[in-house]
Amino acid sequence: xxxxxxxxxxxxxxxxxxxxxxxxxxxxxxxxxxxxxxxxxxxxxxxxxxxxxxxxxxxxxxxxxxxxxxxxxxxxxxxxxxxxxxxxxxxxxxxxxxxxxxxxxxxxxxxxxxxxxxxxxxxxxxxxxxxxxxxxxxxxxxxxxxxxxxxxxxxxxxxxxxxxxxxxxxxxxxxxxxxxxxxxxxxxxxxxxxxxxxxxxxxxxxxxxxxxxxxxxxxxxxxxxxxxxxxxxxxxxxxxxxxxxxxxxxxxxxxxxxxxxxxxxxxxxxxxxxxxxxxxxxxxxxxxxxxxxxxxxxxxxxxxxxxxxxxxxxxxxxxxxxxxxxxxxxxxxxxxxxxxxxxxxxxx
Numbered sequence: 017x018x019x020x021x022x023x024x025x026x027x028x029x030x031x032x033x034x035x036x037x038x039x040x041x042x043x044x045x046x047x048x049x050x051x052x053x054x055x056x057x058x059x060x061x062x063x064x065x066x067x068x069x070x071x072x073x074x075x076x077x078x079x080x081x082x083x084x085x086x087x088x089x090x091x092x093x094x095x096x097x098x099x100x101x102x103x104x105x106x107x108x109x110x111x112x113x114x115x116x117x118x119x120x121x122x123x124x125x126x127x128x129x130x131x132x133x134x135x136x137x138x139x140x141x142x143x144x145x146x147x148x149x150x151x152x153x154x155x156x157x158x159x160x161x162x163x164x165x166x167x168x169x170x171x172x173x174x175x176x177x178x179x180x181x182x183x184x185x186x187x188x189x190x191x192x193x194x195x196x197x198x199x200x201x202x203x204x205x206x207x208x209x210x211x212x213x214x215x216x217x218x219x220x221x222x223x224x225x226x227x228x229x230x231x232x233x234x235x236x237x238x239x240x241x242x243x244x245x246x247x248x249x250x251x252x253x254x255x256x257x258x259x260x261x262x263x264x265x266x267x268x269x270x271x272x273x274x275x276x277x278x279x280x281x282x283x284x285x286x287x288x289x290x291x292x293x294x295x296x297x298x299x300x301x302x303x304x305x306x307x308x309x310x311x312x313x314x315x316x317x318x319x320x321x322x323x324x325x326x327x328x329x330x331x332x333x334x335x336x337x338x339x340x341x342x343x344x345x346x347x348x349x350x351x352x353x354x355x356x357x358x359x360x361x362x363x364x
Contacts, residue, residue: 023158026081026154027151027154027155030074030077030078030150030151030154031147031150031151031154032147033150034070034071034074034143034146034147034149034150034151034154035143035144035146035147035150036143037070037143037146038066038067038070038139038142038143038144038145038146038147038150039139039140039142039143039146040139041066041070041139041142042062042063042066042138042139042140042141042142042143042146043135043136043138043139043142044139045062045066045142046059046062046133046135046138046139046142047135048135050132050133050134050135051132051133051138052130052131052132052133053121053124053125053128053131053132053133054121054122054125054128054129054131058121059133059138059141060117060118060121060122060125061118062138062142063117063121063138063141063142063145064113064114064115064117064118064121064145065114066142066145066146067113067114067117067142067145067146067148067149067150068110068111068113068114068117068149069110070113070146070149070150071109071110071112071113071146071149071150071152071153072106072107072109072110072113072153073150074149074150074151074153074154074157075105075106075109075153075154075156075157076106076157077154077157078153078154078155078156078157078158079102079157079160081157082157082158082159083157083159083160086098086353087099089353089355090353090355090356091355091356091357091358091359092359093356093359093360093361094355094356094361097222097225098226100222101219101222101223102160104215104216104218104219105156105160105165105168105216105219107212107215108168108169108172108212108215108216108219109149109152109153109156109168111172111176111208111209111212112149112168112171112172112175113145113149113152113153115172115175115176115179115205115209116145116149116175117145117149118179118205119175119178119179119182120145122179122182122183123182156168159351160223161223161342161346162220162223162224162226162227162342162345162346163342163343163346165216165219165220165223165342166220166335166338166339166342168216169213169216169217169220169335169338170335170339172209172212172213172216173209173213173331173335176205176206176208176209176210176212176213177194177197177206177209179205179209180197180198180202180203180205180206180209181197183202183205184196184197184202185199185200185201185202185203186199186200189324190322190324191322191324192322192323192324193262193322193323193324193327194206194324194327194328195257195261195262195269195273196262198210198257198258198261198262199261199262199263200263203261206258207258207259207261208258209258210254210255210257210258211254211255211258211259213254213255214250214251214252214253214254214255214256214257214258214276215251215255216251217247217250217251217254217280218247218248218250218251218252219251220247220338221243221244221245221246221247221248221250221251221283222244222247222248224243224244224247224287224341224342224345225240225241225243225244227342227345227349228240228243228287228290228291228345228349229354229356230349230350230352230353230354231345231348231349231350232290233354234356234357234358236290237356237358237361238361239286239290240290240361241361242286243283243286243287243290246279246282246283246286247279247280247283249275249279250276250279250280250283253272253273253275253276253279254272254276256268256272256275256276257269257272257273257276260272277308277330280334281304281305281308284301284304284305284337285301285305287301287341288301291344294344294348296340296344297340297341297344300337300340300341301337304333304334304337307329307333308330308333311326311329311330312326312330
């Protein structure tokens, strides 16, 4: 009970520090004449940037406080994977916090048209946004789980895509595909979302590998390495979707999108083969692959689904499969760190 109260006190202190830091920095950044809540010179963008940085710092501080020596007994390759994954999560947390503020700003702007904020009021808004993002980031740093990464990926995709929808230059984008959101001057929201989401997918694969190693040990490292690399490939392919906009390089964009889908299905199959004794995962993977094939045939063979609808169905199914997988691993995998006894993941 004392430990729980101590953790709660730390989170409350973290929230207070994030609020104070956000309010002070926000006031300093916005100092000067009152600025509009929306439109040209809006306060929302600087508020989002400050909140994103503070959330990232809160995660780093929490990680240092609670998991500082976690990689000490690990071989260099395992420690490097852990550090790179943590850096990717830090970027994603900043992205989720910043995009969350931008999305909230777009929604509030419809009811606050014409509102202007002096520096102090803008600082208070910044403090509130920083406190919300910083508290969540600090909590994740206490004991970062694969479930947290999957939830972060889902939240990032949803928030980023909704923001891209609200700011889309073409309101009829849904008649074609989600990639239409990445076209034009306002396409940065969607393209940035899928680039960071690609980083998160690769990171999710790394944490899945961590959990599988905790379950199965060094004897399964070769198979685990194949799974992690396949997830990393899927993440690179998704990032390429954002780096190669549809209006500029349509062929390369399409290749990246289909490669990403194929690699995710391969990663799902490899993970299921490694955990072949888990009947629930086996059935879910068969259902995932089967439904994806069916809806793809319906969309391209019979033209009964738009590409946007197909993309929405496939992304939803993949996230459902991934959420179920990480829940299974949360039950099956030990919570304690498992340093490897090997100098390389591919050699005994």
